[in-house]
Amino acid sequence: MTENDSRAGALLGGLCLATAAYSVLQSLVVPALGVLRGELGTTPSGAAWLLTAFLLSASVSTPVLGRLADLHGKRRVLLAALSAMSAGALISALAADLPVMVAGRVIQGLGGAVFPLCFALVRDHLPVPRRPRAFVAISTVMSAGGAIGTVTAGPILSLLSSRWLFLIPALVSASAMIPVALLLPSGRRRAPEAKIDWLGAALLATWLGLLLLTISTGSPYPAPPAAVLAVVWWRHQRRAAQPLVDLRTLALPTVRATNAATLLLGFGMFGSWMVIPLMVADRFHAGPTLVGLVMLPTAVGNLLIMPVHRRLAARQGPRAALALGIGTAGVSYLALALGQYNLPAVCAGILVMGAGIGLAFAAVGELVVEAVPPTQTGVSAAVNTVMRTVGGSLGAATGGAILTHTPGEAPYATVLLLYATALAAALLCAVQVPKPAVPVPAVTA
Missing domain, CATH: 1.20.1250.20 (MFS general substrate transporter like domains)
Known part of the structure; x- marks a missing residue:
């Protein structure tokens, strides 16, 4: 095995670890919603916000972070996403009430960009013959991590406490930053004239958030403004000199x-x-x-x-x-x-x-x-x-x-x-x- 092969393997391992951190964080909480509801003294609908907040945050932030990665470097944005996951998980682990725990889940949702960024980094840094294996490895870790998180939630609750459902992903996220920081080159920023379409980002985040709020809560009221803003966003993207998408x-x-x-x-x-x-x-x-x-x-x-x-x-x-x-x-x-x-x-x-x-x-x-x-x-x-x-x-x-x-x-x-x-x-x-x-x-x- 050559030095390049070893480096590529280590890099893929780091990307898989980053993917695992997000996947486990996404799934560990699901079997524990009943336990967390009792500990926080909230209602079933209140406990559901531990999932809804994460979903909304991940969905609206992922395209924006993806564009930032294209402009300012995928390594830099991946490290920021992993940092947010770790910090948000720590906040949820230390939370004494529902609002603080939900706030931590919102911050954790910024890690939604980890999975697509890992795919994009494979294209940027691995040779063509190694890419198919790398793509399937990252996808496998994403799916397997979700299943493993579901399986291990019960033993964690029995042997430790519900707070370890957040502390463990926080530690994994922090650990994943090490190989990403050491093995990935910094990358080059785009030309100074390349800018983020912040209006397009705001419109996308708003209509997508309203759409997902409609789906997750079952309320029809956010749907009409979501549809109107989606049309406005689409027309803006067609006219923008540097569109978000x-x-x-x-x-x-x-x-x-x-x-x-x-x-x-x-x-x-x-x-x-x-x-x-x-x-x-x-x-x-x-x-x-x-x-x-x-x-x-x-x-x-x-x-x-x-x-x-x-x-x-x-x-x-x-x-x-x-x-x-x-x-x-x-x-x-x-x-x-x-x-x-x-x-x-x-x-x-x-x-x-x-x-x-x-x-x-x-x-x-x-x-x-x-x-x-x-x-x-x-x-x-x-x-x-x-x-x-x-x-x-x-x-x-x-x-x-x-x-x-x-x-x-x-x-x-x-x-x-x-x-x-x-x-x-x-x-x-x-x-x-x-x-x-x-x-x-x-x-x-």
């Missing part, structure tokens, strides 16, 4: 089709992560520890699919990997809808789902960052991440509404079939991604 980049056939597939893929993936734990708890009278263990095959499926993605992307390109991943996940939802009364069948379905989701999302990141100009990788990857978040919010809200308002034994199968339908639509979008113009070069093992 270059709409011509978003209109590229590969980016357009991939973002549409990501939205629908997020609808099915995040929704299922809410519905399947509820189904396991209800059908099999499982406690939090067993529910976490049942979800663990998601991470196993992600790990098992890594060699498949590498070979498939090498021979046929990430477009084929995206289509196969979506199709595999869709089949798993159909199987789960039919086998939900059998716990081994549920575990098998979750294993296949994890493999499909991991394959698809690794391909999504690769397609977006390789299709856009180098000056747009940060913001384009960030927009794709927001598409996944919005889709996931819609999937979770829709699934929750069906479970709430549909009586009897049918709701779980109905929701899973709905997610399978969303993935079928995502597959139609995936096949619209243009084929590579030239043969994809082979990737060495």
